[in-house]
Amino acid sequence: MSLEVSKLTKLYGNQKALDEVSFSATPGRILGFLGPNGAGKSTAMKIITGFLSAESGDVKVMGKDALNSPKEVSRLIGYLPEHNPLYLDMYVREFLEFSGGLYGMSGQLLKSRTKEMLNRTGLEPEQHKKIGQLSKGYRQRVGLARALIHDPQVIILDEPTTGLDPNQLVEIRNLIQEVAKDKTLILSTHIMQEVEAICHDVVIINKGKILASDSLSNLKSNSDETILILETEEELELEWFANLDKIDFGAKGERELLVSTTDPASARKVIMQVIHERSLNLISLNQSKKNLELIFREITNA
Amino acid sequence: MHSLFLKEINAFFGSLLGYLVLALFLVALGLIVWVFPESSVLEYGFADLEALFTYTPYVFTFLVPALSMRAIADERKTGTWELLRTSPLSLVQIILAKYLALLCLVLVALLPTLLYFYSIIQLGDPIGNLDQAGFFGSWIGLIMIGAVFAAVGLFASALTSQQVVAFVLGVFLCFILYFGFSALGDMQLGNISYWASDLSLSFHYINLSRGVIDSADLFFLFGMIWLFLGGAVLVLRNK
DSSP, rough: OEEEEEEEEHHHHHHHEEEEEEEEEEETTTEEEETTTTTSHHHHOOOOOOOOOOSSSEETTTEEEEEOOOOHHHEEEEEEEEOOOTTTTTTTTHHHHHHHHTTTHHHHHHHHHHHHHHTTTGGGTTTTSGGGSSSSSHHHHHHHHHHHHOOOOOEEEEEEETOOOHHHHHHHHHHHHHHHHGSSSEEESSEEEEEEEEHHHHEEHHHOOOOOOOOHHHHHHHHHOOOEEEEEESSSOGGTTOOSSSEETTEEEEEEEEEEEEOOHHHHHHHHHHHHHOOOOOOEEEEEEEEEEHHHHHHHOO | OHHHHHHHHHHHHSSSHHHHHHHHHHHHHIIIIOOOOOTHHHHHHHSHHHHHHHHHHHHHHHHHHHHHHHHHHHHHTHHHHHHHSSSOOOOHHHHHHHHHHHHHHHHHHHGGHHHHHHHHHHHSSSTSSHHHHHHHHHHHHHHHHHHHHHHHHHHHHHHSSSSHHHHHHHHHHHHHIIIIIHHHTTTOHHHHHHHHHHHHHHHHHHHHHHHOHHHHHHHHHHHHHHHHHHHHHHHHHHH
8 A cells, every 4th residue: 555544634613624534545546536516536645745734643655654754755746736737937848847846856966857857747748838828738748747846655646637628538538547556546526537547445424524446347236236228308206116125316406316236227117106106208218327426326325 | 856946947037037037126226335425335435335235134134935936836836836746855855955045146136236346346446445254244144134024034935836826924033033033123122132143134134244154144144044944844743
């Protein structure tokens, strides 16, 4: 384990931003830190990187205590904060060399590392531009290059893909996957598809509490349930479907019903019966294996 | 730490603001010392630089907070503060690097005034007729005033994430320290006046300009610097 967080608790006033949060990450596997906005993702990351303090708990990075010796641990961590703050009036290359300098690098080592990072992130053609002149996608690369300049073992990215267009999104994801090959990488996001696209492990957090922590494949296969999604013209009422036990409204409100079941065939029959009895105007009835989005919704609403 | 120091210096000379502030400072001083009839050395007729040393603290009250206002406020506003705080630099190192960079800028602003020293030597009759100890005492005094103001400005910048607020606060604090306390000292309020004038920067500055460098004055001025830098660290530790 190169990163171990145990029973981390953080208070903002009386509110628990983190409530006994525990999880761990291993090298070579990308850990997706998933939760709605305000769930405590950024807070947890800020504590691991030493920017915030915690009320209680323990963070170990490569076996070292991050809460008590943050400066020592900071050399092991590469961190891309939320919103990717950068010095907009610095030149790309200048900024990377400055950042390397902060981590105690100098001379030939700093030059070669900077060159390597420019190369890996595809920033070489832009290195003599000011950061303020770059597009959002390129700025994100600069932020990533900065986070990696001192060759950290643990990489923490706070919402690395928000605000990117679809092409930039794919580029940054590829970059993240490449970087993560031999490192420990955590990224936070509230986009489910992203987790499904690049993560190996998933930690779901809501209101400061860890709700699930498992590998993506386990999380998906653990439930042998199937999901039925019913959409109608009319507004539905839950009591019409009293024969089915796991039901909930979907993203479209009361015109969409989600039914989780282990026996989809009989569930479909019940649904059809209700439609018939109430003479509802059916738009669609779909059946699918549970995807992360549904699992997430189920867990965070429970 | 030196890379942060260099970055601060570069940021200053890489922006128009830096040159603007320096140019305004030198133009203002040049006008006061050589042109304005009220204070001009040429009108005055004596070979000394009283005008330079009397008016520079006034200009410093505005100049130094203008130099220091971005130092921390801007980093906090843009979020780059988080980059610095999660780097291996400690908070004390960050503050120190920024402070030393500011100090360098104050020195750069003051260096051209050595030309005035040369001019006055040449203008004296006979040439070289100048109270040199007085000049250098005052000059060191000016550097110390600049150094204290820089610490005050940095402290003000640590209190807020708004540059303008940091500037106004900085100007106000410098004003109180330099003029406020000495005015209180002049008010004849008994013991309070005595203590107030002892606390005022101008009191210690005037001591230095006599050409006597007293350890008590230096102790006071270094103490002020330490106090405000320590205050900045304290304020930022919990943010």
